[in-house]
Amino acid sequence: MSFVGIDVGGTKCHGVRVDEHGLVLEEIRYPTPHASDLVDLLESMFHELSGTQTLGVGVPGLITPDGIVRASPNMKGAHNIAVGPELRSRLGISVHVENDATMAAFGEWKAGAAIGAMNAVIVTLGTGIGGGIVMGGQLQRGANGFAGEIGHMVVQHNGELCVCGRRGCWERYASGSALRMLSGGMSGEDVFAAASSGESHALFVVAAFADWVAVGLASLTNICDPEVIVIGGGVVQSFELVLESVSKSFSAALYSSESRPHPVLHVAALGERAGAIGCALFMTQG
Numbered sequence: 001m002s003f004v005g006i007d008v009g010g011t012k013c014h015g016v017r018v019d020e021h022g023l024v025l026e027e028i029r030y031p032t033p034h035a036s037d038l039v040d041l042l043e044s045m046f047h048e049l050s051g052t053q054t055l056g057v058g059v060p061g062l063i064t065p066d067g068i069v070r071a072s073p074n075m076k077g078a079h080n081i082a083v084g085p086e087l088r089s090r091l092g093i094s095v096h097v098e099n100d101a102t103m104a105a106f107g108e109w110k111a112g113a114a115i116g117a118m119n120a121v122i123v124t125l126g127t128g129i130g131g132g133i134v135m136g137g138q139l140q141r142g143a144n145g146f147a148g149e150i151g152h153m154v155v156q157h158n159g160e161l162c163v164c165g166r167r168g169c170w171e172r173y174a175s176g177s178a179l180r181m182l183s184g185g186m187s188g189e190d191v192f193a194a195a196s197s198g199e200s201h202a203l204f205v206v207a208a209f210a211d212w213v214a215v216g217l218a219s220l221t222n223i224c225d226p227e228v229i230v231i232g233g234g235v236v237q238s239f240e241l242v243l244e245s246v247s248k249s250f251s252a253a254l255y256s257s258e259s260r261p262h263p264v265l266h267v268a269a270l271g272e273r274a275g276a277i278g279c280a281l282f283m284t285q286g
């Protein structure tokens, strides 16, 4: 038995066929088209990967439970697109469309660094911050399917302007692009390289960045009480460098820190495949 998942990213659509454990059997990538051509591309990618009766799709933005893309700020023309209903009618199979970060979280939970956890928070630090929350052995989707938008948790009232139009969102301070802002324009890679060679400005930037990451993780822990937090995304390649500072700031920011078990912080295991694998495995739930 195998399952097909497609992760729609800002620049590419990544499709996989996996077995029931999430092992990738086949993998394809195409450039992300204009939103008006998205369903056509997904249909042809499904046929290319073929051999299954289900399809899971991850799309950035707000997705309704029946698979309508309400809004996707980074995809041109994506407003009220009926991706799920259209694919179901064209393919005649079971199709589920979900927020891409939720799908990546699902992948890490089912086949990655949070495997087996009953309570987990999965955080993706990329251009923005995405995530997913597992509580009581269930992925939390909220009343409308919009739960887990952890990047838009406000950590600074009237702070930096966010792409969402509001101010002070966590992703303005603790994402890959925030790292660039904090460093005055350096890439994350360059900041971490300079910090590991002891350059003082870079060390200062990394410490400030770690602090902002920790503030958000502590708030999420105060709310969700997870046993594990998984941190993924582009920033993670050098994350070992900041993990110690994050842990230290995290302990300081956590409510009643000395009197409670702390969640284990893990680096994500599936890398950029987490989204597509999560999409495919989502359909194993029946």
Ligand SMILES: [Zn+2]
Residues within 6 Å of the ligand: 151, 152, 162, 163, 164, 165, 166, 169
């Ligand atoms: Zn925001």
